[in-house]
Amino acid sequence: MTELAVATPLVALAGGALTALARTPREADHANVLAAIVTALVALALAVAAIAGETASTRWLYVDAASGVFLAVIAVVGLCSALVSPIYLRTSGRSWFTAARSRRAYYAALYAFWAALLAIPISANLAVVWLVVEATTGASALLVSFSGRREALEAGWKYLVLTTLGLSVALLGIVILAIAQAGLGAHGLHALGWDALTAAPLPEEETLLAFVLITAGLATKIGWAPVHNWLPDAHSEAPAPISALLSAALLPTVVLVAWRVKDALAPPAADAVFIGFGLASMLIAVPFLWRSLPFKRLLAYSSLEHMGVIALGLGIGGRLAIAGVLLHVCGHALAKALGFYAALPLLRADPDAASQPLAGVAAPTATAIGISLVALSGLPPSPLFVSELLIALGGIEAGETAVVAVAIVALALGFLGLLHALLTGLLDEPRRRSRRHRSYRPIIALTCTLGGGLLALTAASALLPGSALVEGLL
Amino acid sequence: MTATLALVFGLAVLVVRRRSLAIALVGAQSLAIGVAAFGHDGELVVAGIVLAVKAVALPALLLAVMRRTREPRLVAAAAGPLVRLAGAGAAAGLAVAFTPDLGTGDLHAERAAVALVVVGIAIVVARRPALFQLLGLIVAENGLSLLAVSVPGGLSYVIELGALLDLALVVVVASFFTRRIHMELGTGDTDLLRTLRD
Numbered sequence: 113m114t115e116l117a118v119a120t121p122l123v124a125l126a127g128g129a130l131t132a133l134a135r136t137p138r139e140a141d142h143a144n145v146l147a148a149i150v151t152a153l154v155a156l157a158l159a160v161a162a163i164a165g166e167t168a169s170t171r172w173l174y175v176d177a178a179s180g181v182f183l184a185v186i187a188v189v190g191l192c193s194a195l196v197s198p199i200y201l202r203t204s205g206r207s208w209f210t211a212a213r214s215r216r217a218y219y220a221a222l223y224a225f226w227a228a229l230l231a232i233p234i235s236a237n238l239a240v241v242w243l244v245v246e247a248t249t250g251a252s253a254l255l256v257s258f259s260g261r262r263e264a265l266e267a268g269w270k271y272l273v274l275t276t277l278g279l280s281v282a283l284l285g286i287v288i289l290a291i292a293q294a295g296l297g298a299h300g301l302h303a304l305g306w307d308a309l310t311a312a313p314l315p316e317e318e319t320l321l322a323f324v325l326i327t328a329g330l331a332t333k334i335g336w337a338p339v340h341n342w343l344p345d346a347h348s349e350a351p352a353p354i355s356a357l358l359s360a361a362l363l364p365t366v367v368l369v370a371w372r373v374k375d376a377l378a379p380p381a382a383d384a385v386f387i388g389f390g391l392a393s394m395l396i397a398v399p400f401l402w403r404s405l406p407f408k409r410l411l412a413y414s415s416l417e418h419m420g421v422i423a424l425g426l427g428i429g430g431r432l433a434i435a436g437v438l439l440h441v442c443g444h445a446l447a448k449a450l451g452f453y454a455a456l457p458l459l460r461a462d463p464d465a466a467s468q469p470l471a472g473v474a475a476p477t478a479t480a481i482g483i484s485l486v487a488l489s490g491l492p493p494s495p496l497f498v499s500e501l502l503i504a505l506g507g508i509e510a511g512e513t514a515v516v517a518v519a520i521v522a523l524a525l526g527f528l529g530l531l532h533a534l535l536t537g538l539l540d541e542p543r544r545r546s547r548r549h550r551s552y553r554p555i556i557a558l559t560c561t562l563g564g565g566l567l568a569l570t571a572a573s574a575l576l577p578g579s580a581l582v583e584g585l586l
Numbered sequence: 587m588t589a590t591l592a593l594v595f596g597l598a599v600l601v602v603r604r605r606s607l608a609i610a611l612v613g614a615q616s617l618a619i620g621v622a623a624f625g626h627d628g629e630l631v632v633a634g635i636v637l638a639v640k641a642v643a644l645p646a647l648l649l650a651v652m653r654r655t656r657e658p659r660l661v662a663a664a665a666g667p668l669v670r671l672a673g674a675g676a677a678a679g680l681a682v683a684f685t686p687d688l689g690t691g692d693l694h695a696e697r698a699a700v701a702l703v704v705v706g707i708a709i710v711v712a713r714r715p716a717l718f719q720l721l722g723l724i725v726a727e728n729g730l731s732l733l734a735v736s737v738p739g740g741l742s743y744v745i746e747l748g749a750l751l752d753l754a755l756v757v758v759v760a761s762f763f764t765r766r767i768h769m770e771l772g773t774g775d776t777d778l779l780r781t782l783r784d
Contacts, residue, residue, distance in 0.1 A: 208766055239742070239744070239745045239748070240744070240748070243745070243748035243749065243751075243752055246749075246752040246756070247751075247752055247755065249756060249759075250752075250755040250756055250758075250759040253759055253763070254759060254762070257763070257766075260766070262770050262771075262779075262781065263781055263782055265763065265766055265767055265770060265779065266779035266780070266781060266782055267782060268763060269716070269760075269763050269767065269776065269779060270779075270782075272756065272759065272760055272763065273710060273719055273723065273760075276723050276756050277706075277707055277710060277722075277723065277726060280703060280706070280707075280723070280726045280727060280729075280730060281703070283730050283749065284700070284703055284729075284730055284733070287730060287733050287734055287737065287741070288688055288733075290734075290737050290741055290745075291688050291689055291690055291733075291736075291737050291738070292688075292689065294689075294737055294738040294739050295689045295738070299738075299739040299740075300739070300742045301742035301744050301745065304742075304745075315689075317686050318686065318688060318689070321685070321686065344782075344784065345782040348782070349782070400784060403784065405784060409784065
């Protein structure tokens with residue numbers, strides 16, 4: 113298992129190198145397909161082993177059931193994003209790179225980003241995780257601004273500066289932990305390992321300060337309110353496959369880091385901090401979900417809401433809420449990725465949809481958007497309905513009735529907002545008719561695959577509470 | 587002495603008008619912290635690499651970026667230098683007041699490091715040119731380096747080199763952005779990048 117864990121991010125990096133060797137755009141696209149499939153297979157093999165109960169814990173690697181769930185999400189979303197990338201590149205037109213370099217630059221950044229994402233859930237050390245999370249920023253900022261448009265530059269710059277500053281604050285917390293560990297006689301890299309931090313009798317005041325700084329810093333990368341300013345801009349301006357990776361893979365993966373920090377340091381106020389971020393994110397997202405926003409911005413604010421739900425579940429803790437969190441991470445990933453992939457044919461048929469609300473969407477795209485928004489709004493049979501129910505029940509069981517009441521009101525309002533956007537998009541007159549036949553086969557295939565995945569998650573959700581997977585994480 | 591010097595350099599970046607002077611100040615700040623690292627626990631080779639990259643390579647890169655992004659005129663600041671200084675000073679003072687004794691044995695360096703991180707954030711918030719915002723990121727990182735130097739036994743070289751690599755990556759990417767923003771807008775004034783609003 114250790115070898116597989118080491119190989120997983122390396123295979124992704126090798127995939128990036130393979131695409132860079134291609135001499136023509138067509139060769140690069142073919143190399144991308146091969147690299148994506150191999151990377152996803154290796155990552156999924158590791159994920160399946162971890163979910164089945166195998167673990168690994170070395171100085172550098174830490175693989176548990178949570179690693180498995182997040183690896184599976186990153187593998188699936190990464191694979192789908194890589195496979196739809198050639199469609200984006202064929203139709204995107206302008207890029208901030210020259211035509212000759214455009215594809216190679218895109219794939220190099222994509223695979224570097226994917227490799228870093230795959231390394232996060234299996235890193236055994238807080239400092240190493242920080243380094244990898246920071247490394248995602250450079251690659252993904254380039255991808256956010258890939259189109260080279262003024263708005264994309266604005267979004268990429270904001271993302272780069274705000275998340276780097278946030279991670280500086282997190283690093284301040286990590287250095288404070290290193291000082292506290294040194295005071296206990298633990299020096300070097302190993303002192304910041306998850307196991308070492310859990311076992312150390314760290315001084316309370318410094319631990320709380322470090323926890324607050326690290327969580328606040330990570331919150332800027334996750335996009336938890338009120339430090340979410342970059343999120344709607346980056347998600348709406350990035351190429352659709354990258355928006356999917358940002359929203360469905362990056363954000364929850366950084367939540368995993370925050371979760372591990374919370375478990376390792378366990379300061380008294382940790383649950384309250386998570387619940388606070390959760391409720392703030394859900395409540396701040398609501399007014400934006402009610403507004404007539406362009407489709408990708410609407411999905412971005414939905415990400416804010418769903419990262420809030422995950423934070424709430426982690427803050428509540430316990431058997432039911434943790435089961436809900438795992439299900440929510442997976443369900444949100446599939447539904448959100450499908451929504452962003454649907455933006456590809458949507459923007460191709462109606463470029464005005466980049467800056468205006470949905471209106472009169474063509475049938476295959478409308479189906480994908482419909483499934484995505486219905487699932488994200490938490491309407492049965494969406495797995496997000498089950499996960500939100502599990503988190504609410506977990507909250508009631510933990511005695512957090514008032515918190516659950518506020519969360520349910522926020523979720524209900526968010527549900528109505530997304531439903532309104534969906535109905536408007538399907539029933540309004542189209543802004544323009546497509547002049548020539550477009551192939552909708554990719555989005556139909558993705559709708560069937562990811563829609564089927566959502567139903568499978570709902571079916572599997574009954575087995576989750578009380579399972580060995582969840583019990584192992586308590 | 588090093589901590590005070592680093593803080594003064596950071597505050598100066600907040601108020602100076604010329605980008606070249608600001609780059610020189612950040613280079614000098616990196617040099618001061620880098621030299622101090624040689625006197626503490628830790629690998630000398632690592633300290634040398636960090637010093638070379640932060641005090642020489644990154645300022646040289648930023649000077650090259652500056653030469654390729656000539657500003658037609660000085661970018662007007664949103665607030666006067668005294669207001670910027672007072673705001674950053676107040677925020678830094680507040681942060682220092684809430685920070686307990688971290689236990690490095692050098693309380694002055696601890697406080698200066700925390701203040702420097704806040705000053706770095708203040709530079710990003712208060713200065714409009716893209717290059718100044720980039721310098722703000724480096725100043726904040728220098729604050730962390732100042733604290734890292736004070737860790738008894740030193741930080742692991744993996745963390746030091748990894749953080750350096752990440753900083754270099756961010757600065758290189760941000761330099762691309764700075765040039766591109768200048769090409770698109772004809773200036774590096776990030777105040778013009780305010781079209782995305784809901």
